[in-house]
Amino acid sequence: MATSLHSLNSTLFKSLASSSNKSSSSLSPSPVFRLNPTSTAFIFKPLTSSSSAIIIRASASSSKSGESHTRETFHGLCFVLKDNIDTDQIIPAEYGTLIPSIPEDREKLGSFALNGLPKFYGERFVVPGEMKSKYSVIIGGDNFGCGSSREHAPVCLGAAGAKAVVAESYARIFFRNCVATGEIFPLESEVRICDECKTGDVVTVEHKEDGSSLLINHTTRKEYKLKPLGDAGPVIDAGGIFAYARKAGMIPSASSA
Amino acid sequence: MASSVISSSPFVCKSSKKDLGFSSFTKSSQISIHRCQKKSISRKIVSVMAPQKDRSPGTTGSVKTGMTMTEKILARAAEKSLVVPGDNIWVNVDVLMTHDVCGPGAFGIFKREFGEKAKVWDPEKIVVIPDHYIFTADKRANRNVDIMREHCKEQNIKYFYDITDLGNFKANPDYKGVCHVALAQEGHCRPGEVLLGTDSHTCTAGAFGQFATGIGNTDAGFVLGTGKILLKVPPTMRFILDGEMPSYLQAKDLILQIIGEISVAGATYKTMEFSGTCIESLSMEERMTLCNMVVEAGGKNGVIPPDATTLNYVENRTSVPFEPVYSDGNASFVAEYRFDVSKLEPVVAKPHSPDNRALARECKDVKIDRVYIGSCTGGKTEDFMAAAKLFHAAGKKVKVPTFLVPATQKVWMDVYALPVPGSGGKTCAQIFEEAGCDTPASPSCGACLGGPADTYARLNEPQVCVSTTNRNFPGRMGHKEGQIYLASPYTAAASALTGRVTDPREFLQ
Numbered sequence: 001m002a003t004s005l006h007s008l009n010s011t012l013f014k015s016l017a018s019s020s021n022k023s024s025s026s027l028s029p030s031p032v033f034r035l036n037p038t039s040t041a042f043i044f045k046p047l048t049s050s051s052s053a054i055i056i057r058a059s060a061s062s063s064k065s066g067e068s069h070t071r072e073t074f075h076g077l078c079f080v081l082k083d084n085i086d087t088d089q090i091i092p093a094e095y096g097t098l099i100p101s102i103p104e105d106r107e108k109l110g111s112f113a114l115n116g117l118p119k120f121y122g123e124r125f126v127v128p129g130e131m132k133s134k135y136s137v138i139i140g141g142d143n144f145g146c147g148s149s150r151e152h153a154p155v156c157l158g159a160a161g162a163k164a165v166v167a168e169s170y171a172r173i174f175f176r177n178c179v180a181t182g183e184i185f186p187l188e189s190e191v192r193i194c195d196e197c198k199t200g201d202v203v204t205v206e207h208k209e210d211g212s213s214l215l216i217n218h219t220t221r222k223e224y225k226l227k228p229l230g231d232a233g234p235v236i237d238a239g240g241i242f243a244y245a246r247k248a249g250m251i252p253s254a255s256s257a
Numbered sequence: 258m259a260s261s262v263i264s265s266s267p268f269v270c271k272s273s274k275k276d277l278g279f280s281s282f283t284k285s286s287q288i289s290i291h292r293c294q295k296k297s298i299s300r301k302i303v304s305v306m307a308p309q310k311d312r313s314p315g316t317t318g319s320v321k322t323g324m325t326m327t328e329k330i331l332a333r334a335a336e337k338s339l340v341v342p343g344d345n346i347w348v349n350v351d352v353l354m355t356h357d358v359c360g361p362g363a364f365g366i367f368k369r370e371f372g373e374k375a376k377v378w379d380p381e382k383i384v385v386i387p388d389h390y391i392f393t394a395d396k397r398a399n400r401n402v403d404i405m406r407e408h409c410k411e412q413n414i415k416y417f418y419d420i421t422d423l424g425n426f427k428a429n430p431d432y433k434g435v436c437h438v439a440l441a442q443e444g445h446c447r448p449g450e451v452l453l454g455t456d457s458h459t460c461t462a463g464a465f466g467q468f469a470t471g472i473g474n475t476d477a478g479f480v481l482g483t484g485k486i487l488l489k490v491p492p493t494m495r496f497i498l499d500g501e502m503p504s505y506l507q508a509k510d511l512i513l514q515i516i517g518e519i520s521v522a523g524a525t526y527k528t529m530e531f532s533g534t535c536i537e538s539l540s541m542e543e544r545m546t547l548c549n550m551v552v553e554a555g556g557k558n559g560v561i562p563p564d565a566t567t568l569n570y571v572e573n574r575t576s577v578p579f580e581p582v583y584s585d586g587n588a589s590f591v592a593e594y595r596f597d598v599s600k601l602e603p604v605v606a607k608p609h610s611p612d613n614r615a616l617a618r619e620c621k622d623v624k625i626d627r628v629y630i631g632s633c634t635g636g637k638t639e640d641f642m643a644a645a646k647l648f649h650a651a652g653k654k655v656k657v658p659t660f661l662v663p664a665t666q667k668v669w670m671d672v673y674a675l676p677v678p679g680s681g682g683k684t685c686a687q688i689f690e691e692a693g694c695d696t697p698a699s700p701s702c703g704a705c706l707g708g709p710a711d712t713y714a715r716l717n718e719p720q721v722c723v724s725t726t727n728r729n730f731p732g733r734m735g736h737k738e739g740q741i742y743l744a745s746p747y748t749a750a751a752s753a754l755t756g757r758v759t760d761p762r763e764f765l766q
Contacts, residue, residue: 003747084521084610086730093706093733096358097390098396099404100474101365116732143555147728148706149457149471150359171555172526173457177473183310193376217330231345231489242370251371251483 014144064171072207074163074185076136078217079125080199081117085140087174089116093148100181102154107131107153110159112227123199128161133160137203137215138184140167141194145174151181166204166215166226168192179232182250188227189211196222266275291616298729323563323585325493327528328559330468330582334451334507342492342591350382351450351467353480356436357387359455359473361404366478377412378484384416385409391701392423395709399423404751418444426666427700429512434700436664437633439463442544442667444574448563448581454482458633458727460551462545464573466563466581468610472551491528491557493584493589494519498533500599507643508543509635509725509745512550512595513604517614518594524554527591532562533597541570542639549634550727553611603760606743607722609731615750620758625742627719628655628753629734631662632705634723636673641697644750645677645685648692651764656756659694660714662703668702696755716741723752 047140095112100107113133114125126133138157147151154177157165164185165178178186187205193215197203199218205226208214211233213226230237238244245251282345326334335346355363366660377383381691386406390398390638402420409417418439433439437458440446453459455477462469472486480486516523523596529551536544544561551559561567563581571579583727603617630636630644648655663669672685682687686697695714704714705726713736716722719738726734729741744752747761754764 060430084730086728086733088706088728088730088733089296093708094735097395097709098362098707099365099401101362101369116737117739118731143525144519145729146555147457149455149459149473149477151473169525171522171524172557173471173473177475180473180475181480233485241475244487245479245483250485251643 007128026066031179052135070206070211071209072185074137074205076163076203077134077160078137078139078197078199078201078203079114079123079133079135080197080201080213081121081138081140081144082194082195083141083168084143084146085117087145087153088147089118090145090153091115091150092116093150094168096152098152100151102112106159108157109156113156113160113162131160133162135199136161136163137205138162138205139166139189139194139197140165141192142167142169144168144170145178146150146171147174149177151177154178154181154183166193166205174233179235180241182236185236186232187215187229189215190225190227196220196224240255263277268376272377282690284373308660316658323587324590325528325584325588325590326466326530326562326582327468327493327558328452328490328588329584330449331490333449333582334468337339340490342490344490346484346488346490348451348488349482350453350480350486351447352382352384352440352442352445352452353477354384354436354445354452354454354456354459355405355477356385356389356456357391357398357401357405359477360385360387361401362474362493363455363477364404364408365489366475367481370478371482371583373602373633374483374716377414377481379401380413381415382620383412383414383481383483384418384436384440384443385414386418386433387420388434388436388439389702389706390708391420392426392699392713393709393711395711414523418443422439426644426669432666434668434687435633435636436701437559438548438664441541441570441666442574443576444571447571447575447579448567449579453477457552458549459576460556460559461545461549461633463551463559464541464561465567466560468558468560469548470558474685487525491526492524493528493530493588494592495527495590496531497534497592497593497595498531498535498598499595500535500597502538502598503537503601505603505747505761506598506601507745507747508546509743510601510603510748511598512547513555513606513614513743513745514601516550516554516594516607516612517604519554519612521553521612522555523612524551524557527555528589529554529556529559530561531559533596535596536561537564538564539566540639541566542637545637546634546640550611553727574583575701585730587642600737603745603748603762605697605748607759608729608740608742611728613729615760615761617744617751618760618762620742621760623742623758623759625657625723625752626718627657627714627716627722628659628749629662629704629716629722629724629726630660630746630749631664631703632724633664633702634705634724634727635749636662636664636668636700636703638668640746641685642675643689643746645683646679647679647747647750647761647764648694648754649680649683649688651692651751651754653754654691655753656755657695659689659692659753660704661689661694661697662714663697665700669697672697692754704734706733710730723749723758725749748756756765 211228331422369681422428447463452469457471457472493503716735716739751761
C-alpha cells in the first residue's frame, strides 16, 4: 500500500508520477499531468493557472500552524460514476481468467478497467488500445463495488493508474479489498459528490495525518470534506493487512525465497 | 446491563402490494430509478432498536450480556468470552475455500508474503474447488486449474476436487462443480464454525448456522499462511418469517422479497439472521438459497439457527465434531423485520438490480428470449425437481430455449436418477426432455457470470433471460444490454412455457 501512496513532500508533480511498481514514466515538471508521457490524448487546459494555485494551497496547508500535515495527495482528472457500480461493470467476469498477482496479467486487467460500463456513460475510462487511464480519481455514488469478492476489481483500477476512489458508500468486500491490496485509496464522501462533479473535472484529494480528507474540484472551485477512514485507517497506514499484521507481531517479516 | 430484545411492535411486512411500480424504464434512467428506489425504501424501513453504542466488554464477567449467533461464533473463534458489534478481532478460521478464478492469485500472494517455500497453516482446512471457468477452450482458464493442481500437490492439500478431462466431466471422479453446493454436499459446512471463501456467495453456508463470508485474494493469502483473519464484528438484522409457505412459493421468492424491501445496500456490513416457523420448515437446500443472496443486500453474512434438519444433513456428511450456537434471548439486534409468508406472492428482480422487485404476475407482458436454470442459487437438486414438477403439471413444451446447468456432479446425477414426486416415476431429465428443454449441461458456474466467450448458455446477444441466478447488473451474463429477470425455479419454468415472465400459479395450484 505505501508504495502506491505519495506524500506531498516536494511538488505535486512528483505525486503524479507512477509508483515504482507501475509504469515508469519519468518525472518531468511540465506538462506534468500527463500520466503517459507518450500519449497526446490530452493536456490539462486550465492547468497553468490553477496548477500554481494548487501548489500554493498544498504548501500553505502543510505550514499553517495547528493544521494537520497532508500525508497523501492525489491529483488529476476525475471519472464520475453513479450508484451501485458492481464489480462486473468494473471488470467483466470474462477477464477473471487473468491472475492479479502476475504482473503481465495485472497490466492487462488495467487495460480493461470499467469496460463493463453501459454505453450511456459515454467516456471510456481506458481508451480501447491503451493500457492506462488518463483519470486519477474515481468518484462514485452509493454502494460502490457491490457484487463479487474478486480482487480483480480494485486491482484493475489501480493497474489502470487510478489513485483514489471517492464514493458515497461502499460495498464491504470491495472496500476491504482496496484496503488489503493497497491498489486504490478508498474514501467516503459526506454528500453526493457524484452529482456535483463531471468526468474530466480536475480534482485534488488530500488525506491528512489526523485522518481527515478533502476533495477539491478545481474546475468547479468547490471543496468537499470527506469522512475519516475509521477502523480501516490503521491497516491502510501500516501498508495493508500483511504489513499491519507484521507490525502487530502476528506474522514474521517476509522471508525471501 | 444487556439491552433487551426489541420491544416495539413488530414491523409486519405484508406483501409487495405496492411494488415500486417500475414497470417500464429506459437504460438511461435506470440509475435514477435505483436511487429513487433506495430512498423510498429507506423511508419505509422501521428500525426498531437503536444501534449499539460503543460499549466495552464487561470486565468483571458478572454482567451477562446477550450475544447474537454471529457474535457468539466470532467470539469463540477469537477465543474471547464476549464481543460486541464494531470490535475488530483476530479470528481462527475453520475452513478456507477457493476456486479456479481466485485460487491462483491467493496462492501467489501467499508465496510472495510468506516465501516460496512457505507451507499453508493446515492442509486439511483448505478446500480447493474448480468451478467457474471449466468447460471452455480458453487457455488462461485451463491454465488456472493446472496452477491450482500444482499448488495442491506441493502443499498436500487434502481436498482438491480436480478435473483433467474437460471433454467429459463424468470421467473425473474428484470433480464436484459449484463450490458452495460442493462444500455442503461434501460435509465441509458445520454449525458454529468460521468458513471463508474467495467468492461473494460464500455466505450460502450460513444456512448451516456458521459464520461464512467472502474475502479477496489478499485476505485469503493471509489466511493460507496464518489460519487467521482480522474481522469487524457485524451487528445483526433479524428477519422473522412466519406462516405456512404457499405451494407455489420458494426460498428464492423470500430472499428477493427481502432484498426488494431493504435494497442492495440494506444490510451492508451487517449479519442477516433468519428465523421463524417458515424458516424451520425449509429444507437445507432452500435455506442455502436464502443465505446465498445475502450478499446481494450488502450483507456480511447470513445465519439460520441449526435444528434437526441441519443436524440430519450435516451428520450424514461429516464426522468432524462441531458445536452449534444460538442467539441469546437478550441479544441485541439493530433491526427486525417480520413477514407473514402465507401472504407473499412469486416475485422477480427486474433488470438491472437484484432489488428491482416486482410481482411475477405484473410482468406477464414481458416477452423473453430464454430461460436459464442453474448456479449456486438455483441449480441444486431441489431447484431442478421444482422445475420438473411444474413442467410435468403443465404437460406442455417450452416456447423458448431453456438451459439447464446442474451445480455439481451429484446434482446432475440426481437429475437423471431421482424420480419426481407425482410424475409416475419419471426423472427430471425425462421430464425436461419431454418439455423440450436443452440437455442438462456439464456442472459448473456456467453462464451465471458470463464467463469466457464459449461458455454454454452465455448471453451473447441483447436478449431477455429469466434466470435462477443471483445477479442481474448490466452485462452480468455476458452482453451489456442483456436483460436478466432473477426468479425462482418455478417462475423460471413457468416463463419458459409461455415465452413471457409468468407467475407459476398459472400451472401450479
